[in-house]
Amino acid sequence: MATRSFLRGFTDRAAARGESAKHSDDHAAVIAMSDSTRRLEVLDDCENADFAWLWASDPEGRLIYISPGAAARLDCDAEQILARPLVDIFEVATDNPGGSSQRPLKFQLTARSKINNLIVHVAPGEGERTRKWWSLSGHPKVDAAGTFLGYRGSAKDVTVEYERKLQDSRLAEYDSLTGLANRHRMNRLLDGTLASFKAAKRSCALLMLDLDRFKHVNDTMGHQAGDDLLKQVSERLLRIIGDAGEVGRLGGDEFQVILPDLDDRGALGELADKLIQMISQPYPIGDKRAIIGTSVGIAIAPYDGLDRDGLVHSADLALYAAKNSGRGQFRFFSHDLKDEAEERQRLMEDLREALATDALELHYQPVVRLEDNLVVGFEGLMRWNHPERGFVSPGTFIPMAEESNLIIQLGDWALRRACRDAVAWPQTVKVAVNVSALQFANPGFLDSVAEALKSSELTPERLELELTESVFMGDNTLVDETFKSLKELGVKLALDDFGTGYSSLSYLRSAPFDRIKVDKTFVDSCTARDQNSAKIIAAIIGLSNALDIETTVEGVEAFDQLDLVREKGARFIQGWIYSKALPQNEVIERMSIGTFKIEPDGPDRYRAERRKVLKRIGVIHGDHRLQGVMRDLSKTGAGIEGLFGIGMNESVVLDLGEGQLAVCQVTRVREGEIGVEFETPLVSDGAGGLCTRHRISPYALAAAGMPLEALPKGSYPMGLSAKA
Incomplete structure (x- = not known):
């Protein structure tokens, strides 16, 4: 009986092994394209193993399918994100370490373009703190009649790789000491800004800053103190500039600020004054205190340069002029600035x-x-x-x-x-x-x-x-x-x-x-x-x-x-x-002659000094352009000689050079001489002089039909030119 029982058990086990082998042979066979059941098994196996995630959308861009593994990676159930618009779930990365810009996802979905390895930030719900990066691919699906049915695609988590690329990119584009953009990044930003602004006829201001007495801090307090000081300067610059522009450290104690869409020299002068004042406040360095200052050079595109090299050169010349005029000053670029570096060296000798x-x-x-x-x-x-x-x-x-x-x-x-x-x-x-x-x-x-x-x-x-x-x-x-x-x-x-x-x-x-x-x-x-x-x-x-x-x-x-x-x-x-x-x-x-006493002698009221000047300028009166000699100038008005035929209370436009056109009203008339009051007061140029708050864009002049010959030499975009 025992022998028969053993043989029967052996036979049963052999039969079971045979059945298993038969199934193994079936699954070892090539899967035909028509075998949808086994193809679905492969798809399920891949999704369950997280080799790849699949997604699908409807024609309106709503998510209608996503792999369970993908939903689990987002710490949510699939039901929480299904039927939501894709643009609410995925946001295209703007800080692309490759440097190339990516079009918004909404634009790509609307255009029904093929999506190929698009890096997106995943933000599926409230309270999500950990940033996740996915690589998204997909193609538009259409039926036989050409009707768009939505997207079908795949996705994978690339958070680790992308964060590493971001870190490498940051090391390459940001200053390791201060965290500010470095020279490479600032150059790239300025190139891109000027290229796009030139086509759009927009302005861009560039500020160059150089710290005064920084070398003394390094020499007397040590390089560690100098590094600490640079960090504090960077923090102050960021607080002052905020979202208005980009701040960068070019190296040493040299900083740069890019300010898009700003050509108001009154506002720029006020900003430069604020920078000078705030940077000049003492810095706590351990149990000591350091006091430095700064000088600022300002150039504005398109007036002072059309490309990066031209604009940076203009800002550098303005900075040298500011330093040469004394510490704690700013200076706007003007075309009559000399090479201040050479001039400074000769003066020092x-x-x-x-x-x-x-x-x-x-x-x-x-x-x-x-x-x-x-x-x-x-x-x-x-x-x-x-x-x-x-x-x-x-x-x-x-x-x-x-x-x-x-x-x-x-x-x-x-x-x-x-x-x-x-x-x-x-x-x-x-x-x-x-x-x-x-x-x-x-x-x-x-x-x-x-x-x-x-x-x-x-x-x-x-x-x-x-x-x-x-x-x-x-x-x-x-x-x-x-x-x-x-x-x-x-x-x-x-x-x-x-x-x-x-x-x-x-x-x-x-x-x-x-x-x-x-x-x-x-x-x-x-x-x-x-x-x-x-x-x-x-x-x-x-x-x-x-x-x-x-x-x-x-x-x-x-x-x-x-x-x-x-x-x-x-x-x-x-x-x-x-x-x-x-x-x-x-x-x-x-x-x-005896006891030295001095009786006070001066004007009854103080007023800002009216500057004596001797400068030939253009005066636009009606349809005529005249030449006159400006004898004196203040923030609110000027005196001009050599003009006839202009009456009281008439309006004239003074061409002060370099695109500076000042609208004014005649308030005094003598033989061959007029006094005018400006419609908009002039502002300080940072070097003891005055300038117009704005310069008239050559684009606006051309559109108004004004002769560009009326303007001095300078930079005029899009092929426009001006004769001296």
């Missing part, structure tokens, strides 16, 4: 020679006691009369000297000269000398001060050193020790330009200042409406009185300003209402 040959001078501006108009001191101001260039502004050569460290030699010279000259004055009269941050931080500075006093035999308390808050940059211990040593020498200390920078009260608490100087910028606007300058002046004077520190108000030029600062409690005044800076021989001459 001439400055070295002037210092070596004692060709520089110190002039002295009086500080007057308001109660009796008695001169109680002078500020020594450096003057350079170049044998070929004439007078060179200190705002031009002092920043150059600071960048080359020549400022230390210049500062030592000024100390010696001021002390030597002051010995010839009455004992009650002090002399003030400006000290730069570089000079203050120089290890030999204390010896220079002591030597100047010793060689001149000037009483130490008659020497006042004027310092700005930039001296607090660097080693706090070293700064405190220097202050202590200076007070031991017996010299006086003044905090200059107070209120224009960070102006921390900790300066007054930690440093032994004897005087605070209220900056001219507050005085210029103290009598204007809707200004806080008068309140700031009153606050600084009140603070000084509370701390038992004397105050000097700088830059007083008119009686309305003098009356206001007197009302706010000012006791000492320095400004043109009393005197400009005088050479030493004139100071001695004025003192020789």
Whole structure:
């Protein structure tokens, strides 16, 4: 019985193996195209294994099928996304690491184009935080009658690969230190912007920024501090520019800003001023504080360049001009700018020679006691009369000297000269000398001060050193020790330009200042409406009185300003209402006739200086273009000579050059001369000059039928040209 049972079991197992082998043979056979059942099995196997996902849409672009595995990868059921429009589920990637742009999915579906490996961001529902990237392919399905039935396609998850490409692309296009776009990316963006804007007849502004005194931070505080500073500068730039443009770091301390669709030079000037002001605020670096500044060059397409090379070159020239005119300034490009780099180098060589040959001078501006108009001191101001260039502004050569460290030699010279000259004055009269941050931080500075006093035999308390808050940059211990040593020498200390920078009260608490100087910028606007300058002046004077520190108000030029600062409690005044800076021989001459008193003399009311100019311009009067000579210019009007036949209250258009057309009304008529008032006030060009807020587009001129010959040489797109 046992044997028969074993044989029967063996037979059953053999039969089972035979049946299984038969099925195996069936599945090993080639699957015919007509075998829909087995083909469906293959499809199911692939979908279940996640080798590929399938999807389908209806003619209206709604999802009607998606593989279960795909839905599971999205952490949802298929029912949650079926019947939804594809454009609600898939969003085409805009940050394509390949650099080529992809058309929106809606456009492609509407065009019924074939979709081939389209990278999309998947956002199936609310609260989805993890970004997923898919590669989408599909083709339009039509029936025999040509009716569109929707799409049939495949998809796969490429998140890991795509994120890696994005990271590689970011490393290639973004600055690793600051996270800003690098030079390569900025070049690509500018190329693309200018190419598309040229066809659309749109404008684009380019700002070039260069940090002032950054090298000093690196030299005194170390490269790690310099890197930290660059990161903070980048954060401030991003906060100021926001979504209005793209900010990039080109390398070192050079930055670039692209601002599409902006040609308003008034707005650009205001933005540049804001950048300069915000970047000039102190930076915390560990337990220290760094103070730098910036200069800005501005160029605008299509006026200043049509392509990247032309526009960047124009912005660079404007930047060099801004730096050459003094720190903390902006400058618009104009076609009469020279190569400032070469000009700057020649001027620097001439400055070295002037210092070596004692060709520089110190002039002295009086500080007057308001109660009796008695001169109680002078500020020594450096003057350079170049044998070929004439007078060179200190705002031009002092920043150059600071960048080359020549400022230390210049500062030592000024100390010696001021002390030597002051010995010839009455004992009650002090002399003030400006000290730069570089000079203050120089290890030999204390010896220079002591030597100047010793060689001149000037009483130490008659020497006042004027310092700005930039001296607090660097080693706090070293700064405190220097202050202590200076007070031991017996010299006086003044905090200059107070209120224009960070102006921390900790300066007054930690440093032994004897005087605070209220900056001219507050005085210029103290009598204007809707200004806080008068309140700031009153606050600084009140603070000084509370701390038992004397105050000097700088830059007083008119009686309305003098009356206001007197009302706010000012006791000492320095400004043109009393005197400009005088050479030493004139100071001695004025003192020789007795007590040096100066009666104030100036205009009743302060107004911005009307600039004297001598420039040939075009004047469009009706259908005629005339030539005239502009004699003076202000923000609101101008005086023009050489014109006849123009009556009062008539409208004219001044061609100020480079596409600057100013509409104005005649307000004064004399023989051969007219005065005009501008319909729109001019704005600052950042270099002490004025320019129109907007320039007239050559496209608009051509459309209006105006002769392009009326415009000066410049850039005019699409084959337009202008003769000189």
